[in-house]
Amino acid sequence: MANPSDCEQIKQIEKELLTNGPDAAAAKIQEYLDEWDNIPLNIAVTGETGSGKSTFVNAFRGILDEEDEGAAPTGCEETTLEVSPYPHPNYPSVKLWDLPGIGTPKFPADKYLKLVEFERFDFFIIISADRFRENDVKLAQEIQRMGKKFYFVCSKIDNTVRDEETRLRSRFSEERTLKQIRDNRIQGLEKLDIVSPQVFLVSSRHLHLYDFHLLEETLERDIPAQKRNTLLLAMPNVNPEIIRKKKEAFGSKIKYLASVSALIAAAPVPGVSFATDIAMLVSTVSQYQVTFGLHSKSLQSLARSACVPLADLRSVMTSPLCLNEINKELIIKILSCSLADMALMAAEEGFRYVPLFGIPAAASFSFISTYKALHTFLDMLAEDAQKVSKKALGFSTSV
Known part of the structure; x- marks a missing residue:
């Protein structure tokens, strides 16, 4: 359920879209996301x-x-x-x-x-x-x-x-x-x-x-x-509930990120939407990885603190997102393993050339593919964060 501030933001974005077009609406969403990340x-x-x-x-x-x-x-x-x-x-x-x-x-x-x-x-x-x-x-x-x-x-x-x-x-x-x-x-x-x-x-x-x-x-x-x-x-990931709440907080942002993707897809320039989506996915998934404590430095620190071998913590992680540096090649590789995700991306680019209805259809496919991909990546990392927490600190793995 959306909170009151989310509802107000959505109304402002809709107003910006109707008044000044997709570029202005995308900028408004990005402004909100930047504020969200930098509240003192x-x-x-x-x-x-x-x-x-x-x-x-x-x-x-x-x-x-x-x-x-x-x-x-x-x-x-x-x-x-x-x-x-x-x-x-x-x-x-x-x-x-x-x-x-x-x-x-x-x-x-x-x-x-x-x-x-x-x-x-x-x-x-x-x-x-x-x-x-x-x-x-x-x-x-x-x-x-x-x-x-x-x-x-x-x-x-x-x-x-x-x-x-x-x-x-x-x-x-x-x-x-x-x-x-x-x-x-x-x-x-x-x-x-x-x-x-x-x-x-x-x-x-x-x-x-x-x-x-x-x-x-x-x-x-x-x-x-x-x-x-x-x-x-x-907050440090000291129990499963904090990890669950972090996942929920990240999940609440996904609709905004997907909306930016859709609005950029409305621009009739081939290739721009795909490149922007990949860059957004890399940046966002990197933030997930760091916040869940699954990058190398955090794992090493946790292993020392919990007196658990680092290899034992790595052994319980199953997502390729946890064991590698997040970059565009890795994101594309993971997406390419899903026929549904690739079909959505192909459909987005294909519909761009259809007269009249092509751009709205491309924007819809862009929203769906970005929304789905981010939720998939978030699920992967939250699940591995719970497994690492259980291995290091002895907690359950409920996500």
């Missing part, structure tokens, strides 16, 4: 020195190796001395801002929000490695007073759980331990006058464990509708 999202990550802010910033952006390009520096000492933006490697309009620890001489608690330029952030994540302190609470109260959202994250929870297991031995229960930690943190914040605090237990080294998926769901629910897909596509 600014996430502030703050907390006291040594709380694990930088590690969380890296993990959220899918950077698991501190030596990787663009990684936020981490360490036992305070490594964040300035307000530092870290763009997402695949979606640069999404920035995580690693803020200096609150309460330092350069960033005193009473001037903190002004010094970090509070207004530019969509929401705040307040991180602590153990219990939340008075400065954390003061910051949360001030954020709340100024009308923005904040979330408490207990980091390094895997270390805490491991310590409890060592201490309790045979009496240890992970479920009970996590509940006690969560309840203690919530009660501590309530005693400091935070009403109904949202607390999430997270291991930045193992985002698929504990509460990260709950944090993702909460953020998705709380942020403005136009930014939800932006947040979702930038």
Whole structure:
């Protein structure tokens, strides 16, 4: 079902088509798609020195190796001395801002929000490695007073759980331990006058464990509708539901891409439509591959993090789109294996020369062939993303 913003866009495109013709309508669609891909999202990550802010910033952006390009520096000492933006490697309009620890001489608690330029952030994540302190609470109260959202994250929870297991031995229960930690943190914040605090237990080294998926769901629910897909596509693939939602988000764009294809096909120039369609398919499928974490660098990083041989992850992938660089030769080769797809393309070019009804028919065939191809490629990559997730992290493969 189309959402209200989609319906409004479709009306604007239809108006542009009737008023100024196919080229103007195609440009309008492309403008919408460009905006869709570049909606800014600014996430502030703050907390006291040594709380694990930088590690969380890296993990959220899918950077698991501190030596990787663009990684936020981490360490036992305070490594964040300035307000530092870290763009997402695949979606640069999404920035995580690693803020200096609150309460330092350069960033005193009473001037903190002004010094970090509070207004530019969509929401705040307040991180602590153990219990939340008075400065954390003061910051949360001030954020709340100024009308923005904040979330408490207990980091390094895997270390805490491991310590409890060592201490309790045979009496240890992970479920009970996590509940006690969560309840203690919530009660501590309530005693400091935070009403109904949202607390999430997270291991930045193992985002698929504990509460990260709950944090993702909460953020998705709380942020403005136009930014939800932006947040979702930038999220690491830590569970099957995120992969399913990414597939759904990409699927919602396909009708627009197919419409661009149809409008270009309305131009009476042989060969232009086919070349444009292939270029669009290459660009779009490359985005699918990167966002689902199926390109080489992401697979290597996942293999290291999950302690699974890279060859094992590659062995479960069946689509040629996952095992090769996405280029026009590969796309044409895959399309040529489908007689139906080739017949649609041939029909599009053939109808171009039919008087009167030829151009509308060519546009229709172009829409159908692009729409079908993109859904096929999206299905292939989403399915392999689920298989890789199951192999690395032990989840089911429901798409």
